[in-house]
Amino acid sequence: MKKLMMALTIAASFAVAGPALAADKLKIGFIYIGPPGDFGWTYQHDQGRKQLEKELGDKVETTFLENVPEGADAERSIERLARAGNKLIFTTSFGYMDATVKVAQKFPDVKFEHATGYKTAENVSVYNSRFYEGRYVQGVIAAKMSKAGVAGYIGSFPIPEVVEGINSFMLGAQSVNPNFKVKVIWANAWFDPAKEADAAKALIDQGVDIITQHTDSTAAMQVAAERKIKAFGQASDMIKFGPETQLTSIVDNWGPYYIERAKAVLDGTWKSHNVFEGMKEGLVVMAPYMNMPDDVKKLAEETQAKITSGELKPFTGPIKKQDGSEWLKAGETADDKTILSMNFYVAGVDDKLPK
Amino acid sequence: MTMFEAILLTVATAATPLLIAALGELVVERSGVLNLGVEGMMVMGAVTGFAVAQYTGSAWLGMFAAILAGAAFSLLFGFLTLTLITNQVATGLALTLLGLGASAMIGESFVGLPGVRMDSLYIQGLTDIPYVGKVLFGQDPIFYISILLTIGVAWFLFRTRAGLTLRAVGDNHTSAHALGVPVVRIRYLAVIFGGACAGLAGAQLSLVYVPQWVENMTSGRGWIALALVVFASWRPWRILAGAYLFGAVTIGQLHAQALGIGVPSQFMSSLPYLATIIVLVLISRNKRLTLMNTPTSLGKPFVPDR
Numbered sequence: 001m002k003k004l005m006m007a008l009t010i011a012a013s014f015a016v017a018g019p020a021l022a023a024d025k026l027k028i029g030f031i032y033i034g035p036p037g038d039f040g041w042t043y044q045h046d047q048g049r050k051q052l053e054k055e056l057g058d059k060v061e062t063t064f065l066e067n068v069p070e071g072a073d074a075e076r077s078i079e080r081l082a083r084a085g086n087k088l089i090f091t092t093s094f095g096y097m098d099a100t101v102k103v104a105q106k107f108p109d110v111k112f113e114h115a116t117g118y119k120t121a122e123n124v125s126v127y128n129s130r131f132y133e134g135r136y137v138q139g140v141i142a143a144k145m146s147k148a149g150v151a152g153y154i155g156s157f158p159i160p161e162v163v164e165g166i167n168s169f170m171l172g173a174q175s176v177n178p179n180f181k182v183k184v185i186w187a188n189a190w191f192d193p194a195k196e197a198d199a200a201k202a203l204i205d206q207g208v209d210i211i212t213q214h215t216d217s218t219a220a221m222q223v224a225a226e227r228k229i230k231a232f233g234q235a236s237d238m239i240k241f242g243p244e245t246q247l248t249s250i251v252d253n254w255g256p257y258y259i260e261r262a263k264a265v266l267d268g269t270w271k272s273h274n275v276f277e278g279m280k281e282g283l284v285v286m287a288p289y290m291n292m293p294d295d296v297k298k299l300a301e302e303t304q305a306k307i308t309s310g311e312l313k314p315f316t317g318p319i320k321k322q323d324g325s326e327w328l329k330a331g332e333t334a335d336d337k338t339i340l341s342m343n344f345y346v347a348g349v350d351d352k353l354p355k
Numbered sequence: 356m357t358m359f360e361a362i363l364l365t366v367a368t369a370a371t372p373l374l375i376a377a378l379g380e381l382v383v384e385r386s387g388v389l390n391l392g393v394e395g396m397m398v399m400g401a402v403t404g405f406a407v408a409q410y411t412g413s414a415w416l417g418m419f420a421a422i423l424a425g426a427a428f429s430l431l432f433g434f435l436t437l438t439l440i441t442n443q444v445a446t447g448l449a450l451t452l453l454g455l456g457a458s459a460m461i462g463e464s465f466v467g468l469p470g471v472r473m474d475s476l477y478i479q480g481l482t483d484i485p486y487v488g489k490v491l492f493g494q495d496p497i498f499y500i501s502i503l504l505t506i507g508v509a510w511f512l513f514r515t516r517a518g519l520t521l522r523a524v525g526d527n528h529t530s531a532h533a534l535g536v537p538v539v540r541i542r543y544l545a546v547i548f549g550g551a552c553a554g555l556a557g558a559q560l561s562l563v564y565v566p567q568w569v570e571n572m573t574s575g576r577g578w579i580a581l582a583l584v585v586f587a588s589w590r591p592w593r594i595l596a597g598a599y600l601f602g603a604v605t606i607g608q609l610h611a612q613a614l615g616i617g618v619p620s621q622f623m624s625s626l627p628y629l630a631t632i633i634v635l636v637l638i639s640r641n642k643r644l645t646l647m648n649t650p651t652s653l654g655k656p657f658v659p660d661r
Contacts, residue, residue: 035459035570037466152613158620185612186620192574193565195605198369202609205361219565222469241469241567352617 026088026266028052029081030064031074033093038191040216040235041252042066045092045115047236048254055259059266070095078103082110088265090258091115094161100124111270113261116161118340120274127257130278131161132168132339133307134250134286135212136314138232139172140303141247141289142210143180144296145230150181150350152203154213154220156190158354160342162214167346168314169212172303174348183208184351193219204229210247221245230291237287248300249287256282276336279308315339320347362606363490368564370602371501372397372556376580377587377594378501378508379552384584385512386545387525387652391447392432394577395454396550400425400557402458405470405568408561414473418497418558425554426547428454433546437539440656451577459570470566473497497559504552509591521545525650528657538657553577586631588638588648597631604630 028049036046049062063086068077074096081089082103090113091100097117104112104124112124120126142151153169155162166184173180183206185199196215200223203211211231213220218241224231225242233239233249257277264270277283286304289297306312315338317328322345328334345353376393383390403424408417432450435441473495476482481492512518521541524531528538560576561568579601587593608623638645 037459037463037570039467039569043466183613183615185609186624188621188624189574191569191571193567193569193572194369194560194574194576197565198365198606199609201361201365202606202613205358205365206610206613217565217569218467218567222565222567226472240467350615351612352615352619354619354621 025061026056026059026262027084027086028060028062028262029084029086029089030062031068031077031081031089031091031093031096032064032066033068033070033095034191034216035066036064038216039218039238040191042092044235044252045090045254048258051255052258052262055255056262056266060262068096071099075099075102078112079106082107087111088262088270089113094159111261111265118274120272122272125261125272126274128276128340129252129283130276131250131252131284132164132314133278134284135165135168136172136307136312137286137300137303138212138248138250139169139174139180140176141292141296141300142169142212142232143173143176144299145247145292146180146208146210148207148209149177149179150183150208151210151212152200152206152208153182153184154196154199154203154211154215155184155186156215157188158186158343160340163342163345163353164339165214166349167342170346170348171314171319176299181348181350184349186354187215189215191216193217196220197223200224200231201227233287239287239290244291246287246290247292248289251285251287253283253285276340279304280310321345322347322349322353357486360486360489362610364494366599366602366606367490367494367498369605370598371498372559372564372576373580373583373601374501374595374598375497375504375559376553376556376577377583377598378504378591379549379556380581380584381587381589381591381594382508382512382521382552383545383549384653385525385589385650386521386542387528387650387655387657388436388542388546389443389447389654390429390432390450390546390549391444391581392429392450392454393549393553393580394573394575395451396425396428396553397454397557397560397577397580398458398571398573399428399454400554401561401572402462402465402557402568403554404558405465405561405566406461408471409465409468412471414471414562417471417562418473418555421554421558421561422551423554425557426551429546429550429553430543432550433543436656437542437546440658443654443656455571462568462570465568466570468568470561470568472566473562495559495563497555497563500555505591505595512591522650525652528652528655532657532659539659542657553580556580582631586634586638588645589650590648597634600634601627601631 032042034042065077088111092115094116100112100114101119116128117126197219200220204227209229211224213234218238221231221238221241225245230247231245233246237249239246289300313333315334317332318330319328321327400421404417404421407420408414435446436443475495478492482488524538524541532538583597586597604627608626
């Protein structure tokens, strides 16, 4: 059933992607996993695309295909964009990795940019964001703000990207209160507003007084607002859904990167690379610190400044794993490879990681 | 508010949209029509309810608009399958696809806007009764409608002459036609009722459950409602039981996760479905009872031969 729906959605999105127009413009294509209207992950990528159009004006022309499932359909969609004359193509989900590399081999003169993956080629770059840096700041705030000493964490799927976030949040909280606890609920969905709301209610009923989430809708924020506790937004600034609730939000800011890469293609300096950028490069932006006392705000800003300058790295020892074994010695920092494949909790997380 | 009470309230909110949509589909199927478009009608209800509430500032107007939208959308299905005699399964699926697409288009400008929440009931004194006050007297209006609807549908189907006629049409449309019963007209009414219920269920999602609009916000709840009708072997009270069982297991597994009991979350997430399948198997073991309740003409096209 779902397959059929996907197939039809793709057929429909093909119909709207227009034919080639002016030849002298740089044509740029985007592949989205969800609808731009999810107000989360895809929304932020689309904001980046719009910033790109605004900045470079009539030098570029952008197209996007939405709701493209990861798998065989992805390859066809990417190839379609390449055939339509796009010279720069952004594929914005982890699961497009192999499809991107495969299509790239067929179109050596087209540049490809794949988000959150790890396979590069002559004409394939990889870009990823250190979301976990923002999680650390959130952890610091949570430990300062929580009276119960327990925060609730709504996770989507137990993949490294999400586990990184939970661990970093925990470490940030422990830096303020070593006994801080985190309760985790896995929604097993990226996007199911009603289920996310239920998860938030369950966490609040069990006594947490701060909610943070790694799922894509604003439902948890609304529940937190209704129950009058504090919460963190995700992917975009969700302040409208909780004017007196949102403490801050990690905003994925892809625009500058998209502009930089498009400019590189325009002046012929584009080279394949593999970047993992965070606060320093402006990929991770924190929404304004709100609804907290000045001293907490100051601490949050200081923490953010330290991470931005590189003085503070969230995954710096001594850190113990959940089972008590040593992960990092004092002063040792985790390398990017370990961070990108993280599949264990650090000590203190009140959950068993699903495998 | 005690934790037990809080859980009960959450379960009721989770079960209500399933209950309402399934009750509507029950009446449709009892009349012999299989409408697989529940998801599509529900999501149309959700977007219309949200939009109208947004413009007028009234959740009640939003709710009525959602009911109308669901009914109007089902009329399209009725016209295709009952007048033009198209295949019911294919038309129902198409209705779901159309609903998901159309709602996304209508709702595009509403993404990212906080919605209007329908206020819960509050009766001085009664709502404050410990343990049961909030559950009995402090819920949202659509919850009470859903309970009244269950009573109403059960009474209509099994205690009234019109209900008997409707069931007769569903069981054998040829005989019913021979007796002079207006088969097509009755089916039209049933389909419209089903659409109105699905629209109301959608309104519950976008006005009570999560007061916001996002594309595809029903996330498969229409399909669960469809399954519930079969699970309940076409009996209204069993639908109530089924919807609350599904809701309770859904919420229960979230609480179990938050307690950190260490059962894999993937397994927990599949529990509501697992529980429903098990009950389904247990119920269908009684062949005679199942056969007795299955509308015999379900999904079969009716062409009056004069």
